[in-house]
Amino acid sequence: MAEPAEKTTAAPPADGVSEEAPPATATARGFRFLGEDKSVHKALGGGKTADVLMWKDKKMSAAVIGGATVIWVLFEVVEYNFLPLVSHVLIGTLAIVFLWSKATIFIKKSPPDIPEVQISEDLAVNIVQALRTDINQALGLLREIALGHDLMKFLGLMVALWVLSEIGSLCDFLTLVYVAALMLHTVPILYHKYQDKVDDFAGKAHVELRKLYEAFNAKVLSKIPRGPARDKKHE
Template sequence: MAGPAEETAVAAVPATSPADGVSEETASPAAVAARPRGFRLLGEDKSVHKALGGGKTADVLLWKDKKISAAVIGGVTVLWVLFEVVDYHLLALISHVLIGALAILFLWSNATVFIKKSPPDVPEVQISEDLAVNIARALRADINKALRLLREIALGHDLMKFLGVIVALWILSEIGSLCDFLTLIYAGVLMLHTVPILYHKYQEKVDDFAGKAHAELCKQYQVLDAKVLSKIPRSPPKDKKQN
């Protein structure tokens, strides 16, 4: 039997549980699975990497490959400085780059005759038929999805989607009035390389705040629907013809 000193030492150690602030790394898998997860922006079982499509693109956006991510940010920044700060033009930039590349390769190829070295190995670049077909299929699927969404909104079947699209287009128009298209693309690239990694790092806090905001928006929408939206006459949805 344990002595009184040992019993006192055991009783002084508090029992820990996942609910007492223990991280998921130290808690048992069963305790983590039983913990209530609450609101999730990406869904219950969807990670940030999976939401970004997975693969190499997701690795670059989440800075898993720091060299490529930094190269993308650096390249886009250089292009933005050239076009916006230096006031360079796209056609002039492409022409000057091609002139410089062709001049270097031409001189290099002719200089190999005098220095008795092999000419530069310029790879033959071709777009495969499979790549072109896959790109066309992906664009076709996205365009058809957008057209179906616009048709559904235009028919007045989903008022929530209609309001969401109107607000999104209004925000886009306000942003467009403040900056040009190139600056908007540059800001979008910077956000793609910062927002996902920040959300991945502070996912619990962001989801908690988003859950509260979502609940408040749903409450306000219910009030708006009861007082205004429910009184607006709507056309009944048409039944689809059966083949």
């Protein structure tokens, strides 16, 4: 009688993780705002701006928040006007540098080294190209919504504009910009920290919204008469 074949067991990998077991992130996570393989940092562009918004460059992030807070306090709390503020800052800066330059003649020290600041052509072109891309995408989205290609985007835009108008009636533009700056520096990092919990809650809300939309579509939208479909043009 032949002996039973010996069972061979594969040696565990060096890192102690089974090759057959899928990674923890590959398990069913359901609905995800940014997609399965997209991080918050990548969604924000993945560059220096994303580093600032995600507090990877803490000094720059703190400087942006501090500067925005100072500007908001000066214009909203102290009620400084823009032109007087700029004029006073320039007067003070130029006076200090001018007196410092003159004082170095008497104390026999080298004058202050003021670097020559110029905007390079590449920087200006990159800024214009980035703005052009964003503006074209926004115009394309508005055109798609206006042509009625996507009802969900249309309803979402209407709700967003209504909410924006309500917020604008409660506060002025500068306060709105300041609140937006604070949210840009807090919401991404908080979402990154609690991403699984937020996605789980958003997934449940998404399912309920889909049910409501399907019911609304079946009872109302599907009963709206439409014109005859046009034949597609053949090349």
